[in-house]
Amino acid sequence: MASTRRRQPTLDDVADEVGVSRTTVSNAFNRPDQLSAALREEVLRTAKRLGYAGPDPVARSLATRRVGAIAFMLDTGVSAAFSDPALSITLDALAAEVDREGHALLLLPGGDHGGPPADRVLNAQADLAVAYSLADGAPALRAVRDRGLPLVVIDQPYVSGAARVSTDDRGGAIAAARHLLDLGHRRFGILSAQCLSEPRGGPMTAEEAAKSMFRDNRERLAGYVDTLATAGVTGVPVWETSGTSREQARQAAGELLDGDPRPTALLCMSDELALGALAAARQRGLRVPGELSVVGFDDAPPAAWAEPALTTVRQDLQRKGRLAGELALRLLAGRKAPPPVTLPVELVVRDSTGPRPA
Amino acid sequence: MASTRRRQPTLDDVADEVGVSRTTVSNAFNRPDQLSAALREEVLRTAKRLGYAGPDPVARSLATRRVGAIAFMLDTGVSAAFSDPALSITLDALAAEVDREGHALLLLPGGDHGGPPADRVLNAQADLAVAYSLADGAPALRAVRDRGLPLVVIDQPYVSGAARVSTDDRGGAIAAARHLLDLGHRRFGILSAQCLSEPRGGPMTAEEAAKSMFRDNRERLAGYVDTLATAGVTGVPVWETSGTSREQARQAAGELLDGDPRPTALLCMSDELALGALAAARQRGLRVPGELSVVGFDDAPPAAWAEPALTTVRQDLQRKGRLAGELALRLLAGRKAPPPVTLPVELVVRDSTGPRPA
DNA sequence: TGCGCTCTCTGAAGCGCTTAAGACATTCTG
DNA sequence: CAGAATGTCTTAAGCGCTTCAGAGAGCGCA
Numbered sequence A, B: 001m002a003s004t005r006r007r008q009p010t011l012d013d014v015a016d017e018v019g020v021s022r023t024t025v026s027n028a029f030n031r032p033d034q035l036s037a038a039l040r041e042e043v044l045r046t047a048k049r050l051g052y053a054g055p056d057p058v059a060r061s062l063a064t065r066r067v068g069a070i071a072f073m074l075d076t077g078v079s080a081a082f083s084d085p086a087l088s089i090t091l092d093a094l095a096a097e098v099d100r101e102g103h104a105l106l107l108l109p110g111g112d113h114g115g116p117p118a119d120r121v122l123n124a125q126a127d128l129a130v131a132y133s134l135a136d137g138a139p140a141l142r143a144v145r146d147r148g149l150p151l152v153v154i155d156q157p158y159v160s161g162a163a164r165v166s167t168d169d170r171g172g173a174i175a176a177a178r179h180l181l182d183l184g185h186r187r188f189g190i191l192s193a194q195c196l197s198e199p200r201g202g203p204m205t206a207e208e209a210a211k212s213m214f215r216d217n218r219e220r221l222a223g224y225v226d227t228l229a230t231a232g233v234t235g236v237p238v239w240e241t242s243g244t245s246r247e248q249a250r251q252a253a254g255e256l257l258d259g260d261p262r263p264t265a266l267l268c269m270s271d272e273l274a275l276g277a278l279a280a281a282r283q284r285g286l287r288v289p290g291e292l293s294v295v296g297f298d299d300a301p302p303a304a305w306a307e308p309a310l311t312t313v314r315q316d317l318q319r320k321g322r323l324a325g326e327l328a329l330r331l332l333a334g335r336k337a338p339p340p341v342t343l344p345v346e347l348v349v350r351d352s353t354g355p356r357p358a
Numbered sequence C: 001t002g003c004g005c006t007c008t009c010t011g012a013a014g015c016g017c018t019t020a021a022g023a024c025a026t027t028c029t030g
Numbered sequence D: 001c002a003g004a005a006t007g008t009c010t011t012a013a014g015c016g017c018t019t020c021a022g023a024g025a026g027c028g029c030a
Helices: A011-018 A022-030 A037-050 A057-064 A078-082 A085-099 A118-123 A139-147 A169-182 A215-230 A246-257 A271-283 A301-305 A317-332 B011-018 B022-030 B037-050 B057-064 B078-082 B085-099 B118-122 B139-147 B169-182 B215-230 B246-257 B271-283 B301-305 B317-332
Strands: A069-073 A104-108 A128-132 A151-154 A163-167 A188-192 A202-204 A238-240 A265-268 A293-295 A312-315 A341-343 A345-348 B069-073 B104-108 B128-132 B151-154 B163-167 B188-192 B202-204 B238-240 B265-268 B293-295 B312-315 B341-343 B345-348
Touching: A011 A022, A011 A037, A022 A037, A057 B057, A069 A085, A078 A085, A078 B085, A085 A104, A085 A128, A085 A271, A085 A317, A085 B078, A118 A139, A118 B057, A128 A139, A128 A317, A139 A151, A151 A317, A163 A169, A163 A215, A163 A317, A169 A215, A169 A265, A169 A293, A169 A312, A169 A345, A188 A215, A188 A246, A188 A271, A238 A246, A246 A265, A246 A271, A246 B301, A265 A271, A271 A293, A271 A301, A301 B246, A317 A341, B011 B022, B011 B037, B022 B037, B069 B085, B078 B085, B085 B104, B085 B128, B085 B271, B085 B317, B118 B139, B128 B139, B128 B317, B139 B151, B151 B317, B163 B169, B163 B215, B163 B317, B169 B215, B169 B265, B169 B293, B169 B312, B169 B345, B188 B215, B188 B246, B188 B271, B238 B246, B246 B265, B246 B271, B265 B271, B271 B293, B271 B301, B317 B341
Parallel strands: A069 A104, A069 A128, A128 A151, A151 A163, A163 A341, A188 A238, A188 A265, A265 A293, B069 B104, B069 B128, B128 B151, B151 B163, B163 B341, B188 B238, B188 B265, B265 B293
Antiparallel strands: A104 B104, A202 A238, A312 A345, B202 B238, B312 B345
């Protein structure tokens, strides 16, 4: 009964009822100092009586040229995205930051081209867009530019005019590779998430993988491969997972572990992949770190929880999100994008890595 | 340079440039059949040349009374919410469903009152609201009604006029409790997420817990307690976690396990809590299921991954989300809300439960 | 008394778009 | 060949709100 789809009252209805101008009613809601307290009271009371819940958000947005929402563009579906704690944490910090200025998040999940479809972006009701690790040349990025929306990119190549925050992916990868080299390992495997536009899943050469559409993938890979090469280790097998889930990572890692010669160390492009690798090892009765060392990337909470606790490359996800939020607010305030920021990383050695087995 | 904050061109600019009416340009974008192909081509070309990316979403929304977004209201922050895979999966299915009609999701994270603040809801640019397990009497629900927004509630008490989908929480809890009773257990502990408005964290009586602000909490608790009572087991200790993270669950479970007499079985209100409990047990050197049995709720993917794999109550999260999406589309189409749906659950026995220790 | 102020409130011009209704010309129909 | 049907484009009335630029009234102050 409450939901009779009858026309909701408007500002004018309230104005007429009280016998004042439309402006006055608007002021009653938006600028209390512009009218007497008594009149304001009456307006509010009448509004309530009429069932007027306040100015219509859409109309207000049209008039103010401000929506109060930020479009967050993902390269995958919602579930895949949020199964990655690294994203959740980043997003949470971002949300908290922009919330302070009254901005909510509009989620634009990815389609098939490394990001949301262009028309979704063109129709998005948002003041600004945030691109989170989209594929290079994602149509969404073009749409953002065509619309003239301010843009913040996270973990992506630089886009002219956009604010950018990213991670020292390469540095982290180098540290991880070096750590394993120091432990004496010489036979490696690299576990990577989807790289190319066609999600294949399966083995690939480092050269192929270097063409990944995702910057962080490329950087991490380069860090691994170059560091290993410098130590004389080449021809390292790369295995691409067919998706982002831990289960898919387990399968992919299994393939790597069943290879001959079996790697003694696995470099994984994310914690989730590494956790999948741990599962694969367990399944095969391989002791970690006795017979196999595994390192992840991100240091999301599950890394510390894992059994054994995961050696990984920590990035300050919270800070990354907060920073992105600050950049967003800055652009929204009409200020220019500051120079790109690259956040440092740090290798966290836990229990999943050890000396090369004899 | 791309982001010169210069006024974006409008429909009128394009119309003037081509020398046609505003309507024609609008039609070129929205109803191609309303004008000759040649003219349409010219309009589109001119639009492109002028840097016009298509009709402004906000203005369009005002004219069409349709936003193309659905507000998703949470009772917690983004991170806490998405660290729960059960939510991610539900949300993903919901998003996929409404996406088919061009609706995106606007995330409204919770504030301090069991849901998003009312003013965030009043200002949300959305055609419909979805409430996901909000506290009873959350201000957000009132705001939704005041605005006259259609509403879909998930796992919540019935709201007049709203569509509703929920889970057979009580049935699942009953099955879980009975399973443990059948295994001979007599000393139980119940691990619960936040119940009351003041998040305390700590022990509480079943009576207190029964006043939880969250319907699913109440239902599950009732299922546990009543079933145990029927078997003559009363005075079961309930421990409330101080948050939703697994770490907090571990601590709370630890308290329960350190109690005297120590429970031989833990009933947990979610998988995440149960996984925390497993960690607490491990920490104490308690063998599961040898010395302690643990059951969860939801059967999210990590349940099967756990070591030992978790006995839990499965609900079809995907289906729940899809259903909620269908209901949303239905309401948006102007149809009435169908009768509330309660989805069935099923006890999945894995390796975390066993006979009472001798 | 007269002037400038402050305090309240109003008028009216947008914000950028959609869409019903209609004008006009051309093409079909019998 | 008249009249109907069709195709193409325009006119104009909104959608519901914000906000600039006043208009009056009442006030203190010199």
